[in-house]
Amino acid sequence: MDLQQEILSFLGANAVLIAVALFVILCVLLGVRIVPQSEKFVVERFGRLRSVLGPGINLIVPFLDRVAHKVSILERQLPNASQDAITRDNVLVQVETSVFYRILSPERTVYRIRDVDGAIATTVAGIVRAEIGMMELDEVQSNRSQLIAKIKAQVEDAVDDWGIEVTRAEILDVNLDKQTRDAMLQQLNAERARRAQVMEAEGKKRAVELAADAELYAAEQTAKARRIQADAEAYATQVVAQAIAENGLEAAQYQVALKQVEALTALGGGEGNRTMIVPASAMDAFGQAFEMLKGRK
Numbered sequence: 089m090d091l092q093q094e095i096l097s098f099l100g101a102n103a104v105l106i107a108v109a110l111f112v113i114l115c116v117l118l119g120v121r122i123v124p125q126s127e128k129f130v131v132e133r134f135g136r137l138r139s140v141l142g143p144g145i146n147l148i149v150p151f152l153d154r155v156a157h158k159v160s161i162l163e164r165q166l167p168n169a170s171q172d173a174i175t176r177d178n179v180l181v182q183v184e185t186s187v188f189y190r191i192l193s194p195e196r197t198v199y200r201i202r203d204v205d206g207a208i209a210t211t212v213a214g215i216v217r218a219e220i221g222m223m224e225l226d227e228v229q230s231n232r233s234q235l236i237a238k239i240k241a242q243v244e245d246a247v248d249d250w251g252i253e254v255t256r257a258e259i260l261d262v263n264l265d266k267q268t269r270d271a272m273l274q275q276l277n278a279e280r281a282r283r284a285q286v287m288e289a290e291g292k293k294r295a296v297e298l299a300a301d302a303e304l305y306a307a308e309q310t311a312k313a314r315r316i317q318a319d320a321e322a323y324a325t326q327v328v329a330q331a332i333a334e335n336g337l338e339a340a341q342y343q344v345a346l347k348q349v350e351a352l353t354a355l356g357g358g359e360g361n362r363t364m365i366v367p368a369s370a371m372d373a374f375g376q377a378f379e380m381l382k383g384r385k
Contacts, residue, residue, distance in 0.1 A: 097289055102144075114150070115150045116280055118148075118150035118151065119147055119149065119150040120145065120146075120147060121141055121146045121147075121155060122144070122146075123141050123143050123144075123146060124143060126143075126160055126161060126162050127158055127159060127160055127161065128140055128141065128142060128158070128159050128161055128191075128194045129141040129146070129158055129159075130155070130156050130158075130159060130194050130195055130198055131153050131154065131155055131156065131255070132153070132156040133152050133153050133188060134152070134156075135340045137195055138200070139153075139154050140194055140195055141155075141311075147269075156198075157189055157194065157198045159194035159197065159198065160190055160191070161190060161192075161194070162187055162190065163188055163189070163190040163255055164188065165186065165187070165188050166186065166187045166188075166189070166205055166208060166209055166212075167186055167205075167209075168185070168260060169184070169185050169209050169212065169213065170182055170184045170185075171183055171185070171187075171213045171216060171367045172182065172215075172217075173216060173217045173219065173220040174220070174221060174295060175220055175221065175224055176221060176222060176223055176224050177225055177266055179222045179225045180264075180265060180268070181220065181225070181228065181262050181263065181264055181265070182263040182264075183220065183248070183259060183261075183262055183263075184215055184259070184260040184262075184263070185212055185213075185216060185239075185258065185259055185260065185364055186257075186258045186260055187206060187208060187209075187212055187243065187254060187256065187258075188254070188255045188256040189247070189252050189253060189254045189255060190252070190253055190255060190300060191204075191251060191253075192251050192252065192253050192337075193251025193257070194251065195251070196249065196250055196251030197251045197252060198248055199326035200249060200250055200251070201250045202260065203254065204250065207247075207250070208243070208247060208252070208254075209244055211246045211247065211373045212239070212243055212257070212342060214260075215239050215242045215246070216239060216241060219235060219242075220235070222378045223235070225264075228262060230261060232259055232262075234295050234357055235256055236258065236259055237307055238261075239257050240254060240257040242254070243257060269275055285379070292383060312315055327383060340356050353354065
């Protein structure tokens with residue numbers, strides 16, 4: 089009993105100090121806010137925006153200020169969305185999109201829009217339908233990167249008032265209905281067949297051109313050879329004519345005699361025994377030829 093009385097008397101004497109200590113501890117707990125690196129805190133005072141706390145240790149006024157919203161600033165990905173769109177050439181396509189974004193200004197995000205993901209998804213769907221409606225199917229499939237850039241730029245403009253930055257927008261797939269796919273497949277097969285026929289025709293044309301070039305080349309070479317031969321014969325004739333002009337008839341007779349002797353030598357130089365019958369007039373001609381040769385030497 090004595091111990092209890094001493095404790096009660098101590099508490100009664102120091103009640104004010106204990107109350108002050110508890111109040112100080114409570115003020116510290118309410119006034120100090122530690123913000124993680126991946127978040128920002130939106131602070132309100134009497135229901136109005138007071139400040140936005142960044143990562144680290146922050147101080148607020150206890151009992152007057154309160155942390156109303158804790159907003160993550162990490163990059164987020166919206167669930168893949170699929171929407172129908174009609175191209176300029178009246179083809180129904182189903183486009184699957186994906187959007188990445190992050191919050192830059194939490195105060196604008198929490199006070200200007202309620203459902204951020206839903207608002208961005210609706211905005212993207214409308215922009216995708218509008219952009220695809222201005223393009224033909226071939227352009228949608230061949231210029232996908234250009235289409236993505238347009239969609240990203242327009243989405244960024246639309247969500248700028250919400251304090252959001254769109255980091256990436258992707259078109260994952262463009263699907264067609266079965267009838268359109270079958271028609272495109274038939275068109276593709278027809279185009280392939282046409283190209284094969286064109287290539288075959290070009291090959292045949294090239295073969296004919298090469299054959300004609302070969303014949304033309306052969307004809308040109310033959311004509312060139314004949315021209316060279318004619319030039320040689322003309323030159324030989326010119327040399328003989330020049331010799332006759334310079335030396336007179338004796339030079340011509342000398343050439344004839346020389347040919348006769350060469351022919352006779354070749355005829356007599358064969359293998360085996362041969363009997364040659366030569367007319368007397370020929371022997372006289374050979375005799376004259378030998379005399380001319382002897383005279384030349």
